Amino acid sequence: MYLGDEAWPDLETYFDRESLALIPVGSTEQHGPHLPEGTDHLIAEGLAREAAERTGYLCTPTITVGVSPHHRQFHGTMWVDPPEFRAYMESLVRNLTSHGLDRFIFVNAHGGNVQHLREVGRRLHGDETAYAIEWMWDESIPELVEELFSVPGPHGGPKETAMIMHLAGELVHEDRLREARDGGLVDWGRESGRQFGARTFYDAIDNTENGVLGDQTDATPEKGEQLFEAATEQLCHLCDWIAEKEYSDLMPRTHISGRASGE
Amino acid sequence: MYLGDEAWPDLETYFDRESLALIPVGSTEQHGPHLPEGTDHLIAEGLAREAAERTGYLCTPTITVGVSPHHRQFHGTMWVDPPEFRAYMESLVRNLTSHGLDRFIFVNAHGGNVQHLREVGRRLHGDETAYAIEWMWDESIPELVEELFSVPGPHGGPKETAMIMHLAGELVHEDRLREARDGGLVDWGRESGRQFGARTFYDAIDNTENGVLGDQTDATPEKGEQLFEAATEQLCHLCDWIAEKEYSDLMPRTHISGRASGE
């Protein structure tokens, strides 16, 4: 069920019955010479809408701009600074609880959002406003990702390329896949971007001239479909897992210490 | 040109040549029993994308959730509180200036956003970061609105109904137009919601039981198309008007006072 398409009276039965919402969160940022800047929010939206469709849970409109300052040297990258992003998301979720919702999944497709969505979730959890967790699509299917690609690439690689081939093929510049690979950094390992254990870079451009990592030529629409199907399935399971929980089991355990417990 | 669909190298020539961007801003909130909650962001997106298409100026993805606390008693209304909304928008625009953009139009379709977008715009103007102004679609064509409808309604009325009939007809519950009119408040005048000159209400529900104002049965897709065409035309003119200005003419006039001028 997609909130943006519904008239308000038609939501009443949902709120009577369920208290879960999916919130797609992406970014609008460079994804190399071959992919559209909307890549991440297209993926997040695609997965969240599909899972909502299959399960009947509620999906909200997509947050299209996230935390992407590390891509700022590339034309067109949009971003909101972390404090403002967190505040916007937190306010949005707090206000949604006025309808009786008390559990949320941030369906996320941008690595740069992860820590901020978790920080927001922790705050909401800490004061027992709601249970909100972040779900990053590719972390739900690590085996499949490893199976399909030798070098999946954390940004703009074959993994994301395949997904967009499947979801919005017309936006992929297929004639630039080789150029994407050759102009970027193919291998990104444990030591990449580090010196003596410290992450020493802040901007993507310090690691890759064209903004991307991995071997893009390894992507196909079929692989994209496989990824999409597998991740959607994981997301559907997660929805059910959360929806079925007792709310109190999702909230923090009480901390009992002497005096406090006596109150 | 739609930023979300472009790969970053393809934006370079735009940033070489132009410094204007359109940012669609809407809301996700109740629009009565007959219209989808996404009404406002659908309208903002529709107009901004169309104007960008016709003029060649850049359009960013849509901000789908705005300032709508006054609709909170209706199921599904989403909102972000004013300080967080302003901060998010301001950060988003400031960061966009890193690509050389220095003038922005908030293509807006939600009355509740107006003052906040203007406040953001004033701040950006005040410190000479950028020239950003708010454009509310129906304020650009007051005569046409008055001509087409006897009671256009400031929220969920025939004006917005006609627009959605044109833009996303399948989302309109045409069988509920009469119900929308009869369950809401048709006439909204200068004295409505006021006592002795003061606006005394904070929530829409204090004025209208089903959330809408005006006579929805007066809407047709044809009128919607007329509105859309006329407003798009105004927006295109506004784009050109801004793009052609000298940047210094858009910035604040200097204030010369004695000592200060001597520095």
Next chain:
Amino acid sequence: MYLGDEAWPDLETYFDRESLALIPVGSTEQHGPHLPEGTDHLIAEGLAREAAERTGYLCTPTITVGVSPHHRQFHGTMWVDPPEFRAYMESLVRNLTSHGLDRFIFVNAHGGNVQHLREVGRRLHGDETAYAIEWMWDESIPELVEELFSVPGPHGGPKETAMIMHLAGELVHEDRLREARDGGLVDWGRESGRQFGARTFYDAIDNTENGVLGDQTDATPEKGEQLFEAATEQLCHLCDWIAEKEYSDLMPRTHISGRASGE
């Protein structure tokens, strides 16, 4: 009853009996070559004190500096930026509730404060701290204003000139009324300051060289007295209207949705 003049024990019976306070809010900003910079706070204070005198409700000291950045190019204009203004006003009202006050009227005479006072009022209403509304004096008597002046002018026009003639005549430079009119902008219409529907200016100086609008020569002390009497009367009515309300009727209606209602 004026709070600033009372010793604390003498307020006890008021707080036992009533829970309303009037808070005059103005600005200190240019009002053309003929009017003092204190014009707005003089008007707000005059009306609030008079209404308090007549009705017996409590009036606090005046907030003399408001949100006036749009007049910054004119010597002497003082202002506080919007976030700081709102925060100050909100803190002031929240703290006043510690004495049992739970309803407030911002007696306002400066257009630039309106949206900010409403935002503060909405926040206090939203968390059920208090019912605080903004009352702008000239919005309470639109017919009289229209009757008395052909071009009342939204800023520094004959309307405000007449009021200061009545309240503090010695501060009006009567010999400059013609100059005020001729050096400013007389007619301010729906299209003024707009392009294709968008408000394109941020500073008053972009519209008027001497800072004022309207025909100041149309002002007389007698008209000022009429305005003052009529507006005071409206304000007194508003005080009674609010004071007589049940507090619960001033608070937000509950939003009942399924799960939430079950709690």
Next chain:
Amino acid sequence: MYLGDEAWPDLETYFDRESLALIPVGSTEQHGPHLPEGTDHLIAEGLAREAAERTGYLCTPTITVGVSPHHRQFHGTMWVDPPEFRAYMESLVRNLTSHGLDRFIFVNAHGGNVQHLREVGRRLHGDETAYAIEWMWDESIPELVEELFSVPGPHGGPKETAMIMHLAGELVHEDRLREARDGGLVDWGRESGRQFGARTFYDAIDNTENGVLGDQTDATPEKGEQLFEAATEQLCHLCDWIAEKEYSDLMPRTHISGRASGE
């Protein structure tokens, strides 16, 4: 010269010639059974206006509500919390610098404001926006205060009583002076309100049942006049002292360290 009474063109020569402004800051808070709640802002305003009159420097309208949470248990005490108070004052001063002002005296009559005004002044000094200092009237004439009163009282005592007798005698309940003394705390010494060196109270009511300290019966209008004259004289000297300084001498000394100096 009083800013609130001037029309903007009449301020131009001042700003051409001078860059100093006096800003009266007080409070609205309980001052015992005998004094009005406006005591502090009446004193601040009285002194600032008089010094401005005598010297020709500019005086702004008065900030009537300050930081007085420690008096909250007494009816009518108004206050703004410290962060909001500082932010309001800082914004007000920063914006005043747009007219060429670069030095400010906070003419203060409320002890609770001192540290906050100094914090604001330090911030403005630190980033070289302006030189703003706090002047507390009674700290300028300690010998006279000690000479006139055996127990001057830090709050609501004979010192403040005498001042209000002089400035607004009709607001003093002279028939309650004895009651004020007997119902409060007469002697306030180094150990008062302390335990083992720590200040252990946060609220005035913990020290005095009626809110005041000192022996109020010792006050006379004549003593008030003496205080007023003496303090005004000090303030006039301070104005000249500041106005005559080179701006650079009022700004922070440079900190030269190796690398930094090489830049």
Next chain:
Amino acid sequence: MYLGDEAWPDLETYFDRESLALIPVGSTEQHGPHLPEGTDHLIAEGLAREAAERTGYLCTPTITVGVSPHHRQFHGTMWVDPPEFRAYMESLVRNLTSHGLDRFIFVNAHGGNVQHLREVGRRLHGDETAYAIEWMWDESIPELVEELFSVPGPHGGPKETAMIMHLAGELVHEDRLREARDGGLVDWGRESGRQFGARTFYDAIDNTENGVLGDQTDATPEKGEQLFEAATEQLCHLCDWIAEKEYSDLMPRTHISGRASGE
């Protein structure tokens, strides 16, 4: 008992029995040519740890960096700006209450922290989160300080020198005591740093070239030991005084006014 050294299960009995914690707060800032920059936090830590040892109350790790912008022109001075310092301390204390603690002593050795710790304490007291007070070591033994030194000096003087001689003698440059005295300002009186009653300086360097005040040659380790013993004793008494109080007696008195009391 020192929290940093304990394993969590060993704290359970403390939290069962007691609700007091000591939090040492100092600074890292210049203390003249003869004392280490850590002087203040060494003193705070020394006293708090010793008092905790003797009484059995809990002591937390030390906050080593405080509010010291006034020493910024001297190499190595570290500081955190006031809003950030207050926010850090407030968050730290609020979170400690989750273990049942409800009363805290900030064992402080830096004058620049005083007002900020009190502001934090007031906020925690105001919303009844906890009772937290600031204790400045030398304010607990004014007679002894006056007895031991003719010019104790508020910063880097013989008082602090003696304390460090006692606590960390190896860090004192005893061969520079004379230089410290001669290069600084020996006498610091009521008029120092003031003009016509106003404190006119913001930076220590405006008063003393080498950063210190007083006669350092007057310091000995024996005097340091006397100070340490006497102050520790005061602190121990304060701990007992607070620990023995009823919590309700430490909280604000209720303010009863008419309507509010009727609720």
Next chain:
Amino acid sequence: MYLGDEAWPDLETYFDRESLALIPVGSTEQHGPHLPEGTDHLIAEGLAREAAERTGYLCTPTITVGVSPHHRQFHGTMWVDPPEFRAYMESLVRNLTSHGLDRFIFVNAHGGNVQHLREVGRRLHGDETAYAIEWMWDESIPELVEELFSVPGPHGGPKETAMIMHLAGELVHEDRLREARDGGLVDWGRESGRQFGARTFYDAIDNTENGVLGDQTDATPEKGEQLFEAATEQLCHLCDWIAEKEYSDLMPRTHISGRASGE
């Protein structure tokens, strides 16, 4: 060189020659039944002080309380919430740059601080204030950690146990190592704490009853010494690597787009 022990004149030559400082950052939080709550800050301090000693670079006092809300159900855990922690650290570093420092290493021993220190570092980098990076000791020696322990444990495991055995052996409850292991969670794998790809827990207690992970019986002081030596060596290398860089090479690459570049 340890800043806290130095007198200010003795720092001048350092600031003339170098612009790097090490800032130890830890936490005070539960580390199981066998380790002290100060574990993380003891490790951070130990490594930073040692590396500073060996290399001659400057080390500041330790930040002892970090971001540890996830351990709040265990007695004694201290923490500061993320916004306040970041603000405190950012202010501290910004102010240190006044001495000419422009590069910083956060010597960190607490996983919960990582993202926050990076966010602070990014902000400082973004506005070109300084180059500040986070270094987590165990990430610098992953091979050694894997070699020494079969299950190193991310929190309170043998890795940290061995370090404290080496640095402060008397604080380790060696008789509880077995209990630590058996009462906690030994194996922490990729799937731990996750459901369908999402991290579903916010509190450590949801994963481990006694707060720790890994097999503590595998720790020895000798292994601790090996870890300490190896990590110190890495840190020394990192210091040199940063100190030798041109400052401009550490700052963000310029983003050249058309118009912007023309300015």
